[in-house]
Amino acid sequence: MGPDVTFDEPPEPRERTVRSERVQTPEHYPYLLSPQYWEKHHLLYTGIIGTWILIVAASIPMFVEMVANAPVWWAVGLLSIIALSLPVFWMFGLYNIFVTFIGFFCGKNPSRRDYREVKDTPVAIVYPTFNDFSPMHLDESRQQDHEHTYTYIVDDSTDPDIIAEIDAYAAAREGVTVIRREGREGFKAGGLNHALEHVIDEPYFALMDADEVLPDDFVSETLMLFTDSDIGFVQANHDYNRGTATRFGKALGIGVDVHWDIYQPLRNKYGFVMLLGHGALIRSDVWKEIGGFPHLVSEDLAFSTRAREFGYRGVFAPNVTCLEDFPVNYDAFRTRHKKWTGGSIEYITKELPRFLKSEEPSLVEKLDVLIPTLQLPLTAVFMAYLLAVGALELTTGTVVPVGVASPWFLTVVTIVTLLSPVYCYIIALWKRPLKLLHFVATSTTVYCSVAVLAVAHGIKILTPLEKAEFLTTPKTEGAMINWRQYWPTVAMGVVVMGIAADSGLLIGAAALTWLIAPLLAVYNRESPLGTVARVASLIPLVVMLTGIAWGTAMVLGLDPRLSLALQ
Numbered sequence: 081m082g083p084d085v086t087f088d089e090p091p092e093p094r095e096r097t098v099r100s101e102r103v104q105t106p107e108h109y110p111y112l113l114s115p116q117y118w119e120k121h122h123l124l125y126t127g128i129i130g131t132w133i134l135i136v137a138a139s140i141p142m143f144v145e146m147v148a149n150a151p152v153w154w155a156v157g158l159l160s161i162i163a164l165s166l167p168v169f170w171m172f173g174l175y176n177i178f179v180t181f182i183g184f185f186c187g188k189n190p191s192r193r194d195y196r197e198v199k200d201t202p203v204a205i206v207y208p209t210f211n212d213f214s215p216m217h218l219d220e221s222r223q224q225d226h227e228h229t230y231t232y233i234v235d236d237s238t239d240p241d242i243i244a245e246i247d248a249y250a251a252a253r254e255g256v257t258v259i260r261r262e263g264r265e266g267f268k269a270g271g272l273n274h275a276l277e278h279v280i281d282e283p284y285f286a287l288m289d290a291d292e293v294l295p296d297d298f299v300s301e302t303l304m305l306f307t308d309s310d311i312g313f314v315q316a317n318h319d320y321n322r323g324t325a326t327r328f329g330k331a332l333g334i335g336v337d338v339h340w341d342i343y344q345p346l347r348n349k350y351g352f353v354m355l356l357g358h359g360a361l362i363r364s365d366v367w368k369e370i371g372g373f374p375h376l377v378s379e380d381l382a383f384s385t386r387a388r389e390f391g392y393r394g395v396f397a398p399n400v401t402c403l404e405d406f407p408v409n410y411d412a413f414r415t416r417h418k419k420w421t422g423g424s425i426e427y428i429t430k431e432l433p434r435f436l437k438s439e440e441p442s443l444v445e446k447l448d449v450l451i452p453t454l455q456l457p458l459t460a461v462f463m464a465y466l467l468a469v470g471a472l473e474l475t476t477g478t479v480v481p482v483g484v485a486s487p488w489f490l491t492v493v494t495i496v497t498l499l500s501p502v503y504c505y506i507i508a509l510w511k512r513p514l515k516l517l518h519f520v521a522t523s524t525t526v527y528c529s530v531a532v533l534a535v536a537h538g539i540k541i542l543t544p545l546e547k548a549e550f551l552t553t554p555k556t557e558g559a560m561i562n563w564r565q566y567w568p569t570v571a572m573g574v575v576v577m578g579i580a581a582d583s584g585l586l587i588g589a590a591a592l593t594w595l596i597a598p599l600l601a602v603y604n605r606e607s608p609l610g611t612v613a614r615v616a617s618l619i620p621l622v623v624m625l626t627g628i629a630w631g632t633a634m635v636l637g638l639d640p641r642l643s644l645a646l647q
Contacts, residue, residue: 173497266375267550312392329406351448353394377423470579
């Protein structure tokens with residue numbers, strides 16, 4: 081029987097003498113100059129924020145001129161949207177640029193202890209599932225070289241066939257315990273809390289996903305990284321599982337490898353190490369002290385920030401690599417993206433404010449939670465920008481003015497930041513140019529195509545119409561495709577394409593991804609329609625690059641019009 085824990089309200093963080101001994105902070109000390117706010121190395125965010133301030137400062141006169149020269153009264157509002165949107169794009173673009181180039185030099189493994197100190201430590205392998213049990217993945221993950229490991233299946237399934245399969249699996253193997261509860265309150269977090277409160281009593285537990293494979297040295301390697309008393313969890317690296325990937329997964333899965341290798345290791349030194357919900361080893365006493373996993377869809381991020389409020393931190397292990405399945409098809413990808421969007425907004429509204437107010441995390445850590453967390457919800461800003469640019473020219477016949485002082489400046493900065501998400505893939509895949517082009521083209525279409533879904537779902541989450549829900553990503557191809565789910569995306573594509581006929585290729589590229597979204601549902605099929613889908617997924621990038629080239633030509637004086645729409 082595990083510890084007695086309740087989860088209604090998180091406990092207050094305890095007084096930590098460790099920090100007060102390490103950093104003396106008088107009450108009158110200026111907030112931003114307080115030493116604990118700069119415990120993490122500040123090179124990354126000093127570079128991002130400093131560069132952004134310089135760019136925005138240089139752009140203010142041009143923005144003022146844009147609004148002042150509005151041809152009609154309603155254009156003032158449209159130009160204001162454009163002027164306010166661009167600095168947001170630049171901020172996230174600079175984030176990607178700095179993380180990419182600093183990240184390539186931050187692959188150093190963290191320090192570790194002697195394995196003999198931890199070889200007798202009991203560890204629980206916790207496998208939560210909701211109608212998506214995979215005996216193959218669990219069998220592979222249980223083959224640990226650490227002797228004292230015990231497996232717990234936390235089963236919230238409702239499908240009788242899945243329940244029977246799990247019972248048969250546990251009965252046929254030693255050291256496997258099945259844990260069930262009444263209802264699904266709290267989703268994954270609720271199931272984990274119930275299991276840890278009532279059954280699991282090992283001092284450490286390894287958290288995995290239903291479609292994940294832990295390497296055989298996962299437990300032994302991550303245990304050795306608990307070198308300090310303030311380390312609450314160790315998050316492992318991930319690659320996509322090539323052995324189970326569909327055609328859709330093979331086209332996009334390389335992005336998982338590159339993202340984990342570039343965006344995560346540098347956080348040990350330059351940012352905030354997040355618990356990413358799977359492939360992690362967690363201290364049970366830390367789980368108990370902070371009050372368990374918060375009952376949120378993004379319970380992993382919420383656990384990370386609450387642990388930090390209590391003085392604990394995470395460590396990222398770049399040398400311990402798990403395998404995760406990429407969504408089996410486009411419908412599964414949309415489901416996962418919908419869950420991420422709802423989870424992000426729920427976290428931002430319910431959990432982020434308390435983390436930002438906490439005195440324990442450094443300023444750098446707060447920024448490293450704030451900026452990445454805002455990226456998904458701010459898809460709405462991107463859509464507002466596209467619509468404002470198109471509507472301005474459609475209603476006034478005027479291309480967006482950028483001023484006469486240095487019109488090239490805004491265009492160059494916008495192009496550089498617009499392309500920033502692909503820089504890490506260019507650096508990682510430059511030796512395989514065909515693979516690089518295919519991946520960038522396909523991923524551009526797939527990720528842009530879910531923008532309408534993300535915005536629509538985000539608006540619902542912010543109203544009483546809908547609550548964030550922990551959606552299980554489908555693990556198999558569905559026999560039937562729900563075509564009706566695509567009508568809002570296609571409708572938006574039609575509207576924006578009408579605007580794009582007058583406003584430029586960049587807007588047209590975005591609209592095109594929304595128009596072909598239903599085709600992506602048959603990407604895996606060996607049929608003429610499947611072939612059309614795979615070819616169509618490459619077209620928006622061609623249109624986008626043509627638009628960027630056109631906009632560059634304008635700046636060089638090869639076209640009389642100058643436009644922020646990058647026509």
